[in-house]
Amino acid sequence: MTKKAELAIQAATTAAAPVLRAHSPEVSAARARRWGAFFYAEQVLRVMKGYGWTIVMYGVGQPVAYLFAMGVGLATLVQANGAGVFGGVSYLTFIAPALLISSAVMTAANEFTFPVMDGFKWRRVYYGPHASPLTPEQIAGGQIIAVTVRFLLQSAIYCAVVALFGASPGAWGWVSILIATLAGLSFGLPLMAYAATIKEDRGQFAMVMRFIVMPLFLFSGTFFPLDTLPLGVRWIGWISPIWHGTELGRVVSYGYEEEPWLTIVHLVFLLGLAAVGWVLTKRQFAKRMAS
């Protein structure tokens, strides 16, 4: 329906009744079809506002702890022994993009697991909007939009904190905020699709944290370049959104030199994983809500 027709219908319904009147179901449906995902995102963001402080602390507190421990404490040791490995930049500068990306991925591991379980099973919050004009795909999309907002906000806070620590990013440093968001989605969306299949909580999410997120965090070139690892474990980095994101983050924040084709591989990998995750999530949401 065109905007004009929508307005015309609305005008007709409001003209007929001067008191408080809802617009017609046709207008509701037309708006929901166009903006439904954003309507649901609004709800999720309102809920997030309730734990806004946790989000800020996650954005500030956790990276500060790591930056202090690694970038200041460990750095003195590292730089005294093998500064050359880090491409001529300080250790703090080297790990700053990695911590940004890792923090987004860990947020994804939270936001795309328990809330999904909550939506389908615990408090069944998805089934409220499901009875409204919104579609299951839009409910999934709305949650993703809201978490994306969180990624952006949290990453921006992080970048500001890093700048205070003195690892001031280059002119393109702000792009790493987008890269962190993309990395969060590329890890988070396949996880969301998986979370939507879970009917019974048997600690699967804790397993994901321990046996997927943690190894990825440790072996993704986070604290040392990936090629210092033996080939036997290097593949962990290759399939890790954290590694692909971190490498991109290094390129934009301090001009880390890598082959241009590799930069493209990172981007394609992250976008591809997010796209596959989105398709699977949409399908799983529609399937589960119809059953």
Place this chain on the structure above:
Amino acid sequence: MRVSELASKESPVSSPSDAALQYVITAENLTKRYGDVTAVDGISFRVPAGEAFGLLGPNGAGKSTTMKMIGGVSQRTSGSLSIMGLDPEQHGPEVRAHLGVVPQQDNLDEELKVRDNLLVYGRYFGLPMSYLKPKADELLEFAQLTDKAKSKVDALSGGMKRRLTIARSLINEPRILLLDEPTTGLDPQARHILWDRLFRLKEQGVTLILTTHYMDEAEQLCDRLIVVDKGKIMAEGSPASLIREYSTREVLELRFGSERNASVGAELDGIGERLETLPDRVLIYAHDGEAALEQVTARGLRPVTSLVRRSSLEDVFLRLTGRSLVD
């Protein structure tokens, strides 16, 4: 057709001519299968605007499944279904925009405050805040929750949560309200408050579709209902006409103690029109219950307790299926 006859006779908004009758819901041979299980087995019904229409049946009869299909959230296996002239499978958002839905299980957002639950829900319909804020206050008043507006949902009692769910379902001013077991799990007082609210909606011309396994609820609220069992319609009509058709005016309930109930049956033969022996009591269906009781005592039988009451939909269900509504 019988459905339309009943509808035109008994629907409060029906006009004298059948042609002018507007059906808001039409189901023909509606069927839903989950694998080998047939939850809804070819049911047909029509609901005219403004009617309070009930689906009465025990748990697992297929009532909720039918409601989900009407609500445009579950796809039918076969048959046809039209809500306000639209097929919910092709026009899901449009159909759902017409409806207010009160699900069997509350799914309020417990992390949001009471009033915010209404605002957020209204946004799903693209309604502007300038409409939603005064509307939310109006609905809280209607649901008798004004003083709880700023409370967390957690802090509400079961009855209050139900009323909030009903308030939420009205945020888009739907002309059709679907209520799936609206008072299950509530105490009697909370149920009466809720019924009162539903009556008011009915007076405003809102079409009510409700499922229940409480016969008193069906009798109180429904203009017309279908009795459903194992996915099939067993009978349909107004509560009064169903009772007239399938039961006697009165029922005499006798308890002889759990051991004797079954054996005493033969001795009661010939009293009343029909006899029903249940594990805990014997029911004698008769036009005049007191007279039946006199006959019982005249035969020298001494029940532990006796009770004469009017027939209810419970008796209709027992007659139709041989089972009680509530297990």
